[in-house]
Amino acid sequence: MEIAVIGSDEFTLGFRLAGVRLVYVAGKENYQEKMQEAMSDANVGILAVNANDLQYLPNAYRTKVLDSIKPVVVPVGGDQSDLREKVKRVIGVDLYKTEDE
Template sequence: MEIAVVGNSEFILGFRLAGIQKTYAADSEDSLVAQVTKAMDDRDVGIIVLKGEDMQKLPFRLRTTLSESVKPTVIAIGGETGGLSMRERIKRSVGVDLWK
């Protein structure tokens, strides 16, 4: 399983430098929806990382699908994300609590 990062060029740059290979640049709301959908359709992706504010820009139906998704698990970083914490999302995805 791989980690995918979706966001604007500045957001994904740090992840690229950290060694994440699956990055999807989205500099407009239309391309954001397309890139998130592309990442969700990739069977090798287990975790998708988004900015919290980008998550809020997505259409309601897609946002609901992402927040309820187990594989891939979607993690929104920063901002007001609501829903489950990162710990709970990883626990749901992996099946065990890694913090214990």
């Protein structure tokens, strides 16, 4: 299983510099096609996406992508920037939960 990223050249650059090898460069016009390609790749375990780019997907497909277990899709940036919620969604456990909550 590998980590992959999908988005513009600018968005994916940091991931490339960090060593992510599976990169799907996509823009508004081909985002859904590239997303389908990434989602069907058996080697992808975690797929990082720009949260703002998810608007390029139809609502039903966006929901399917975000609910996916394999690969786990992790939106980065945008309105979903709360790290606690991202971690909880990805691993299914609230690591920040205290005994008081």
